[in-house]
Amino acid sequence: MLDEPTNHLDIESVQWLEDFLKNGARGVIVISHDKTFVDNLTNRTIEVTMGRIYDYKTNYTHYLQLRKERREQQQKQFNDQQKEIADIQGFIDRFKGTYSKTLQVQSRVKMLEKFEIVQVDEMDTSSLNLKFPPAPRSGNYPVIVEELTKKYDNHVVFENASLTIARGEKVAFVGKNGEGKSTMIKAIMGEIDFEGKMQLGHNSMIGYFAQE
Secondary structure, three states, X not given: OEEOOOOOOOHHHHHHHXXXXXXXXXXXXXXXXXXXXXXXXXXXXXXXXXXXXXXXXXXXXXXXXXXXXXHHHHHHXXXXXXXXXXXXXXXXXXXOOOHHHHHHHHHHHHHHHHOOOOOOOOOOOOOOOOOOOOOOOOOOOOEEXXXXXXXXXXXXXXXXXXXXXXXXXXXXOOOOOOOOHHHHHHHHHOOOOOEEEEEEOOOOOOOOOOOO
């Protein structure tokens, strides 16, 4: 039973864990926000929502499609049933008190009493709502790093690292745990001492969300 097992794992560790669980584990229950991990690993999805539980014998991506189809079918059945109820009620209202239609009216009243109203699953629309004010336009190069070096005693984390981030670029630092990704970020943020040059460009404003 694994509760968010990929948290703080690097890519290679996630791949190893995925392979181990697929080929070495008899049965796995996993809670995870890692869609790819869940899709690659699971063949059954249990939805817990709005006080109800649904069990699908498939992975997460296919479950999403089946959930959509389920609700669409429920909505169609509900609409068809409401139309039928309206037609029956219309007949009752029209001929109520008409002697020649008494039996038919009574029959339809009993029909209405026996109806089990189709339930359409509510959609869980709760979400995280974040708004950020528009940022001023930065210079062409928001971050410039030249010959950045960080050592802890005799341990060299990185040495003579240089990079330039242009406005509009989206950059990922990728590597194994302990190879200096967070240390590089902390150096850019000025949270640790380092050797070399690190320059923020004109009008650069940093929003920093640390892993802790």
